Amino acid sequence: MLDVHVRLAWPGFSLEVDEQLPARGVTALFGHSGSGKTTLLRCIAGLERAGQGRLSFNGEVWQDAETWVPTHRRPIGYVFQEASLFPHLSVLGNLRYGQKRSRRANPGARDTRFRLEQAVELLGIDHLLERRPAALSGGERQRVGMARALAVSPRLLLMDEPLAALDLARKQEVLPYLERLHDELEIPIIYVSHAPDEVARLADHLVVMDGGRVRRAGPLNAVLSMLDLPIRLGEDAGVVLDATVVERDERWHLLRLCCGDASLWVRDTGAALGDHVRVRILARDVSIARAHTEGSSILNSLPARVESIGDEDHPALALVRLDFGGGTLLARVTRRSAAQLELAPGDAVWIQIKAAALL
Amino acid sequence: MFLSDADLEAIALTLRLATITTLILFVVGTPIAWWLSRTRSRWKGPVGAVVALPLVLPPSVLGFYLLVTMGPNGPVGWLTQTLGIGLLPFSFWGLVIGSVFYSLPFMVQPVQNAFEAMGERPLEVAATLRASPLDRFFTVALPLAAPGFVTAGILTFAHTVGEFGVVLMIGGNIPGETRVASVQIYDYVEALEYGNAHRLAAVLLVFSFLVLLALYSWRPHPRKV
Numbered sequence: 001m002l003d004v005h006v007r008l009a010w011p012g013f014s015l016e017v018d019e020q021l022p023a024r025g026v027t028a029l030f031g032h033s034g035s036g037k038t039t040l041l042r043c044i045a046g047l048e049r050a051g052q053g054r055l056s057f058n059g060e061v062w063q064d065a066e067t068w069v070p071t072h073r074r075p076i077g078y079v080f081q082e083a084s085l086f087p088h089l090s091v092l093g094n095l096r097y098g099q100k101r102s103r104r105a106n107p108g109a110r111d112t113r114f115r116l117e118q119a120v121e122l123l124g125i126d127h128l129l130e131r132r133p134a135a136l137s138g139g140e141r142q143r144v145g146m147a148r149a150l151a152v153s154p155r156l157l158l159m160d161e162p163l164a165a166l167d168l169a170r171k172q173e174v175l176p177y178l179e180r181l182h183d184e185l186e187i188p189i190i191y192v193s194h195a196p197d198e199v200a201r202l203a204d205h206l207v208v209m210d211g212g213r214v215r216r217a218g219p220l221n222a223v224l225s226m227l228d229l230p231i232r233l234g235e236d237a238g239v240v241l242d243a244t245v246v247e248r249d250e251r252w253h254l255l256r257l258c259c260g261d262a263s264l265w266v267r268d269t270g271a272a273l274g275d276h277v278r279v280r281i282l283a284r285d286v287s288i289a290r291a292h293t294e295g296s297s298i299l300n301s302l303p304a305r306v307e308s309i310g311d312e313d314h315p316a317l318a319l320v321r322l323d324f325g326g327g328t329l330l331a332r333v334t335r336r337s338a339a340q341l342e343l344a345p346g347d348a349v350w351i352q353i354k355a356a357a358l359l
Numbered sequence: 360m361f362l363s364d365a366d367l368e369a370i371a372l373t374l375r376l377a378t379i380t381t382l383i384l385f386v387v388g389t390p391i392a393w394w395l396s397r398t399r400s401r402w403k404g405p406v407g408a409v410v411a412l413p414l415v416l417p418p419s420v421l422g423f424y425l426l427v428t429m430g431p432n433g434p435v436g437w438l439t440q441t442l443g444i445g446l447l448p449f450s451f452w453g454l455v456i457g458s459v460f461y462s463l464p465f466m467v468q469p470v471q472n473a474f475e476a477m478g479e480r481p482l483e484v485a486a487t488l489r490a491s492p493l494d495r496f497f498t499v500a501l502p503l504a505a506p507g508f509v510t511a512g513i514l515t516f517a518h519t520v521g522e523f524g525v526v527l528m529i530g531g532n533i534p535g536e537t538r539v540a541s542v543q544i545y546d547y548v549e550a551l552e553y554g555n556a557h558r559l560a561a562v563l564l565v566f567s568f569l570v571l572l573a574l575y576s577w578r579p580h581p582r583k584v
Contacts, residue, residue: 047483071486072494078487084480088502097498098488105489152489 002156002188006043007052015039015050015212023058023156025204026182026189028220030196031231036212037192041158044190045078046071057156073105077154081161083145085133091144092129095119098152119150122184123177139170143177150185157181157189163198178202196236200224200280201359225328227310227319234313238282240359241327245275254299255358262326265299269358278359283319285354286331290341292350300353304329308345309338324351366559368535369543376451376539377519380458381466384515385508387459388466393496395467396474411464418461422528425457429529447529454530454537458519465514473507474500510574517570520563 001023008015015036021027029037042048044055046062046069055063062069085094099116120126123143133141142162149157162178163171175198181189182202193199199206199220206223208216208231215230216223223229224239243264247256253268257279264279271277292301304324312319318338320331331351333343343349362370395407413421429435429447436446447453481503485495501508523541530537532546540563547556 045487047486071483072489072491076487078484080480080484082480084484086481086484086499086503088505097485097490101489101494148488152487 001058002044002190003054003056004040004044005054006040006050008039008043008048008050013039013212015043017212017214019207019214019217021188021190021207022205023188026191026202027205027207028199028203029190029192029207029209030194030199030203031209032194035209037194037209038160039212040209041160041190041192044156045076045158046074047078072101075155077149077152077157079142079146079149079157079159079162082165083133083138083141085136085141085144085148087133089133090129091125091131091133091136094133094144094148095129095151098148102152115153116147116151119147122150122180123147137170138166139173142166142170142174146177146181150181155187157185157187159189159191161192161194163193163195175201196233200238200240201278221327225321225330227308227321227330232313235284236282237284237312237319237330237332238280239327239329241279241281243277243279243326245271245273245277248273257358259326262302262324264326264353264356266356266358271358280357280359281329281353282355283330283332285356286322286329287352287354288320288322288331288333288337288341288343289350289352293352296352298352298354300356302326302351302353304349304351306343306345306347306349309343322349322351362558362562363555365534366540366543366555369538369540369559370562372451372535372537373520373539373541376454376458377516379455380462380519381512381516383455383459384462384466385512388463388511388515389470391463392467392470393474393500396471410467413461414464418522418524419528421461422457422525425453425460425525426529429453429456449529449531449533449537451536454526454539457525457529458522461522461525462515462518465518466511469507469511469514470504473504476507477503509577513570513574517567521567 002021004017004019004021006015006017013034013036017040029040031037039048043050043053049068053063055061061067062074086097089097095116120129123146125140125143125147128136128140128144133144136144146162163174166174179201191202203220206216206218206220207214208223208229210230216226221239221241241259243257243259245255246258248268249256254265255268255271257264257266257277259279266279302324304322307321307323307328310319310321312332316334316336318333318335320333320338320343322329322331329351341349391406391410395403395410426448427433429439431440431446439445439447447456477500481499482495485499490498521541522539523545526537526539526542530539530542532538532542540559544556544559544563547553547559
């Protein structure tokens with residue numbers, strides 16, 4: 001567990017965080033720019049020194065009143081927003097830079113799970129090793145940056161918006177590698193992002209930051225399904241559910257997912273039967289009806305119970321939180337519909353899910 | 360022979376002086392440049408100004424102060440005499456010390472600019488890759504500032520070759536010891552030996568042009584990441 005207590009004040013900005021972050025899975029620090037998420041990450045890395053702070057990782061103190069462990073002695077890997085490769089070294093030279101030094105620092109360490117070759121394999125950069133960083137594309141550079149961070153055999157991986165500097169195509173190129181890191185690494189990852197879709201795909205645990213403070217924190221879906229998130233997600237409001245693939249309909253190219261007690265049909269993405277998958281359901285794709293409607297084109301029509309009703313940005317809209325047997329969902333409806341249906345907490349309704357994206 | 364033995368001796372002395380001065384300044388100037396590029400101290404301004412003084416100060420003023428300081432009644436003179444080294448003015452090593460001061464800004468400023476241009480990021484990256492501060496300096500800051508060092512080295516060397524006023528003040532005109540090429544030309548002119556002056560002047564002119572040509576044509580490989 002990463003125990004973080006940080007107080008930092010700059011002109012016009014202050015950071016005040018007391019938080020315990022899980023030492024497993026991906027924890028996303030999510031917020032707008034200026035919310036302090038990158039500064040918090042830099043404090044964890046020791047790149048920023050909070051005047052007052054207490055920081056410990058799995059019981060090992062990195063900072064308190066008497067202790068200050070400098071960055072180069074912390075067992076971290078850090079991926080910067082711009083890959084920031086050393087231009088005077090080849091790709092391999094970049095990878096070896098940290099690997100050599102971490103090996104020297106712990107000569108007897110058995111912790112060589114992420115040896116260089118594995119990092120190279122994991123990020124698919126085998127064919128780039130002899131190149132100079134200047135000869136790489138943006139996506140390739142970022143993959144090399146990640147491999148370089150892994151080659152030091154970190155016990156905690158810190159990532160500062162590794163996709164933010166990339167265009168959409170490059171992002172799509174790098175995301176699958178990030179998912180591999182999520183699935184295959186046993187080390188905890190702290191991932192700074194302002195992009196809801198990245199968070200939905202990668203995070204297990206979500207910390208929402210605003211104005212230098214942590215506003216909400218918890219397991220991904222518990223936070224995403226809150227009606228009172230301090231950051232309005234608008235079109236991106238929605239939930240992410242864990243599901244298992246249980247049936248394949250060859251004829252119509254569909255998959256049936258089992259999600260708690262409920263079943264969902266989604267487009268066949270090639271996932272295998274028995275796979276554990278994530279499904280993202282946006283609030284704008286969920287509609288509510290009083291009765292089960294026959295003769296609809298919508299595949300997924302499920303019974304649910306209204307839990308609570310909250311505000312949306314626009315006065316015409318409301319967010320409804322529902323329990324559908326497979327977990328908690330959000331639906332975005334107009335206030336008029338909510339009034340006409342006389343929706344109230346505890347009501348039994350039918351929900352129609354227009355789209356559910358397998359992540 | 361195109362040049363006389365005395366000319367060749369003066370040229371050899373000039374090159375020796377410029378080489379030693381440049382090497383010393385690489386060692387002395389780099390830490391100053393690093394400090395100036397990274398410090399937030401209130402001394403940054405004053406130190407930067409002192410380093411830049413030789414750019415605007417008449418060489419005779421600089422030479423005068425050095426002469427007084429290193430002379431028999433100056434503090435440095437007292438020290439060198441106590442240590443049994445004797446007095447530095449009118450010796451080759453006195454000239455080296457004068458040249459180091461005289462060419463200091465030509466070393467410090469390009470290197471400082473190179474250190475400032477790289478920013479903090481590469482050093483932060485190195486820190487996250489387990490490199491200690493000293494390690495970061497030698498394996499990241501120095502290689503990334505290499506183009507700045509090349510510029511600084513060329514400028515320092517060339518500037519020292521062109522030195523005259525300071526030499527005259529603290530070096531005098533001792534053949535093989537302090538009579539550098541620029542002083543030799545001055546002597547020829549004083550003696551109305553214009554032919555000799557022409558030859559040596561032409562050599563210095565061509566040399567200076569070639570150095571500057573190299574500096575202005577040379578471009579580091581574009582490295583951007």
